[in-house]
Amino acid sequence: MGRVTERRRVIRIRDGVASTxxxxxxxxxxxxxxxxxxxxxxxxxxPGDDFALAAGFLVSEGVLARADELAHIVYCAGAxxxxxxxxxxxxxxxxxxxxxxxxVRLADGVPVPDITLERNVYTTSSCGLCGKxxxxxxxxxxRWPLDAGPGAPxxxxxxxxxxxxxxxxxxxxxxxxxxxxxxxxxxTVDGDLLDIREDVGRHNAVDKIIGRAxxxxxxxxxxxxxxxxxxxxxxxxxxxVMAGIPVLAAVxxxxxxxxxxxxxxxxxxxxxxxxxxxxxxxxxHRVAVPGAAG
Numbered sequence: 001m002g003r004v005t006e007r008r009r010v011i012r013i014r015d016g017v018a019s020t021x022x023x024x025x026x027x028x029x030x031x032x033x034x035x036x037x038x039x040x041x042x043x044x045x046x047p048g049d050d051f052a053l054a055a056g057f058l059v060s061e062g063v064l065a066r067a068d069e070l071a072h073i074v075y076c077a078g079a080x081x082x083x084x085x086x087x088x089x090x091x092x093x094x095x096x097x098x099x100x101x102x103x104v105r106l107a108d109g110v111p112v113p114d115i116t117l118e119r120n121v122y123t124t125s126s127c128g129l130c131g132k133x134x135x136x137x138x139x140x141x142x143r144w145p146l147d148a149g150p151g152a153p154x155x156x157x158x159x160x161x162x163x164x165x166x167x168x169x170x171x172x173x174x175x176x177x178x179x180x181x182x183x184x185x186x187x188t189v190d191g192d193l194l195d196i197r198e199d200v201g202r203h204n205a206v207d208k209i210i211g212r213a214x215x216x217x218x219x220x221x222x223x224x225x226x227x228x229x230x231x232x233x234x235x236x237x238x239x240x241v242m243a244g245i246p247v248l249a250a251v252x253x254x255x256x257x258x259x260x261x262x263x264x265x266x267x268x269x270x271x272x273x274x275x276x277x278x279x280x281x282x283x284x285h286r287v288a289v290p291g292a293a294g
Contacts, residue, residue, distance in 0.1 A: 003027050003047065026181045028200045033057060034076065034103040036112055046181060046199045047099070049208040050075075053199075054102045056211030059219070060239045061113075065143040067217040069110045076101040144220035144244030146266045151189075151223025154246055155288045156268075160191040162276045164227045165251050171196045184209050187225045189247075194224065202228050203235050210243045220244025232271055234258045241265045247286055249273050254281055 010023040026046055033041045033054045045053060051073040058064040106112060147153040168185045171193060182202035186194040186209050197208035206228065213219050225247040226240050232250035234257040240248040241261070248262070249270040259281045262269035268283030280287050 026200055029100055032101045034101065035063070036105060037103060043201065043204060045201060045204045049197060049212070050099070050102055052197075052208045052211030052215060053204055054104050054211065055214045056207030056209065056239075056243075058104060059210050059214055060207060060235075060242050062142070062242065063106070063113055064110075064214060065219060067214055067219075069107050070214065071105040071107045073102055073104050075099050076103050142242045142244065142265075144222070144242070146241065146244065146246045147222070149220040149222030149244050152246065153286065154189045154223055155286055156189045156225060156247060157288045158276070158278065160189065161225075161249055161270060161273060161278060161287070163191050164225070164249060165273055167191065167193055168196065168227050168229065172198055182229045184229075185227045186213075186221065186245075187227060189223060189225060202230055203233075203239070206236055206239045210239060213243065222246060225249060227273075231255070232258050232269060234261055237261045237267060237269060241267055247283070249278075 006025050006027050007022045010021060012019050012021055012023075028044055029047055031043055031045050031047075031050060031053070032039060033043070035058070041057065043053070043057070054073055055064065055070060064070055164185070164187060167187070168183055171185065172183045181198050181200050182205055183196060183198045184202060184205035185196040188194060195209055195212060197205045197212075199205040199208065206226070209226070210219075210221075213221055220243060222244045224245055226245045227249045228236055229251060231252040232248060232254035234255055236250075237248060237254070237258040238261060246266075247268040247270070251273050252271065254262075254269055254271045259269060261267070262282035266283055268286040269281045270278050270287075271281060272279045
């Protein structure tokens with residue numbers, strides 16, 4: 001399996017003085033997701049939690065919603081790179097598994113979606129929507145209506161929300177070494193950390209969170225808060241809704257389409273969460289502000 005970080009030579013200049021040193025960088029590699037042996041999507045990701053990433057992606061696409069709908073996920077043995085063994089030395093002669101292609105098999109009876117050129121997805125580490133025929137293609141109806149699962153409806157205080165960015169940052173182990181990747185974390189409404197994933201793409205980090213929850217039979221995440229580094233895009237709002245997460249908070253701005261989706265679905269969407277300040281763009285009924293209407 002690929003490494004999470006890699007070392008590269010860098011020329012460092014400080015106060016006009018140059019020196020050579022190794023630098024730790026976050027790894028970025030392509031991963032192809034196949035469904036029943038057929039190519040479905042390619043994403044640029046940080047290696048690790050690949051099966052959870054694939055499962056979470058399929059939750060976001062509306063293919064999966066329950067653990068029993070997933071038969072298994074495997075690395076494709078035929079996805080190989082050249083065998084580096086020198087001639088005459090031990091080696092398969094057929095290459096080595098690159099661990100960059102996974103195949104998802106659905107349980108018997110679970111409908112397999114039509115995989116067409118329109119549905120085929122290419123995602124990058126900065127934008128998970130690239131290659132979609134239209135925004136309508138990602139407006140998939142969730143099987144987990146918000147406020148319909150265990151622990152719902154939820155209420156969260158501004159004080160609890162204000163503490164989340166620091167707790168997210170403190171748990172980012174790879175970011176501490178590289179400074180070059182995003183994170184998504186799942187919290188209880190009391191601010192307790194449940195899970196955190198890091199990746200070059202914040203949409204991948206969210207898929208890894210959701211995929212792990214699916215594999216462990218914990219969907220819907222109806223009593224949780226999802227906290228993401230950076231901005232809140234339409235895609236991240238959609239992923240939260242598809243997993244039944246009622247509250248999405250981000251340290252930066254949401255997009256207009258993310259706000260529209262939150263308003264349509266009842267998702268609580270919070271942006272610019274920094275210190276004790278925040279903007280509540282939708283779903284304010286879940287934010288317990290003394291004296292606030294509703």
